[in-house]
Amino acid sequence: MARGRKVNSNGERSKQLLLEKAIELFATHGYHQTKISDIVKAANLTQPTFYLYFESKDSLFNSLNAEFNEKLMTIFDTEDVHTNVSLSDLQTKLEQVLTFFTQHPLLTKVGFFEAMDAKVVKAAFTEQVKGYVEQFSHVNDAVLLSESLVGSLERLTYTCLLTGKYDAKQLADSLLTIYFAQAKQLA
Incomplete structure (x- = not known):
């Protein structure tokens, strides 16, 4: 049986939450004023979780x-x-x-x-x-x-x-x- 996260699992929700919070922060504060730590804090996630889905703030x-x-x-x-x-x-x-x-x-x-x-x-x-x-x-x-x-x-x-x-x-x-x-x- 294949291993990994299921579609719509907490992982998929975490990625979506990171995207939603990033949009809010980028729109409100701008790209340069928004840090990865701001995004993960707003999403109530950790930085390692961020790096599971995105290589960097630029890639996001x-x-x-x-x-x-x-x-x-x-x-x-x-x-x-x-x-x-x-x-x-x-x-x-x-x-x-x-x-x-x-x-x-x-x-x-x-x-x-x-x-x-x-x-x-x-x-x-x-x-x-x-x-x-x-x-x-x-x-x-x-x-x-x-x-x-x-x-x-x-x-x-x-x-x-x-x-x-x-x-x-x-x-x-x-x-x-x-x-x-x-x-x-x-x-």
């Missing part, structure tokens, strides 16, 4: 970032933006992204704001938005427009969405009204 943080990146990019990868898309399609995608942010606020703070590779994630996100913008907007510089939209989305996610001032639908609609008022009138 990178695991969280990979989870965030995968989930975020999956939202856009569900369809080819090089086909006929509309402003309505972009609004739907932005609502999906903002809903994801709302459902995972701490992971969003870690992956979209705190992560070392957040710039790479935002650049990939901007490329996805640009693919939509090029389909229905007649601006001279789709890159500039897309960068501006993602920059606004980044700031408003932090100040309005994660604080509860706006929900995902309201924020997506407001952003698209600001950036594409004329296109919305024609639609």
Whole structure:
């Protein structure tokens, strides 16, 4: 008979608890201010338990970032933006992204704001938005427009969405009204 921990055993729960507490601490205090000892203390576990699952604080943080990146990019990868898309399609995608942010606020703070590779994630996100913008907007510089939209989305996610001032639908609609008022009138 095989030896080792069973799925959903205390070991699996310990790993999940470490991930949950790490997200909370990284989102609250930042990567550099969070220590492994803080994570294990918050999880009420020991450092040897931490090292059963993670090689280092970096590996834990990178695991969280990979989870965030995968989930975020999956939202856009569900369809080819090089086909006929509309402003309505972009609004739907932005609502999906903002809903994801709302459902995972701490992971969003870690992956979209705190992560070392957040710039790479935002650049990939901007490329996805640009693919939509090029389909229905007649601006001279789709890159500039897309960068501006993602920059606004980044700031408003932090100040309005994660604080509860706006929900995902309201924020997506407001952003698209600001950036594409004329296109919305024609639609």
